[in-house]
Ligand SMILES: [Zn+2]
């Protein structure tokens with residue numbers, strides 16, 4: 001090395017740029033984290049309101065497991081639609097739940113839904129007669 005790196009002006013310039021860049025990334029990350037926190041708070045608040053509005057008309061765990069028709073999805077060829085609760089596609093061998101109206105959802109999604117409301121999220125008819 002023909003020059004002492006500690007005293008080379010180009011080196012400290014690059015280092016300053018790096019520090020600046022690093023700080024920008026940190027500020028951007030903090031900004032995103034703050035936004036995300038606020039979105040989560042708002043979503044949590046909205047969910048609380050929804051739950052408060054529909055509380056008292058759900059089923060118990062026992063009633064759901066006793067009356068919900070659960071079966072296994074046979075694959076995408078026969079299960080081409082998506083679950084309207086989580087908007088996810090039905091994957092092969094996934095547990096499905098069918099309501100009395102004939103509408104079907106992921107078993108886990110519809111179980112969670114039925115805990116707060118005994119109504120089909122698609123057609124609003126009574127989900128399960130208990
Ligand atoms: Zn789902």
Ligand SMILES: [Zn+2]
Nearest residue numbers: 101103120123
């Ligand atoms: Zn339905």
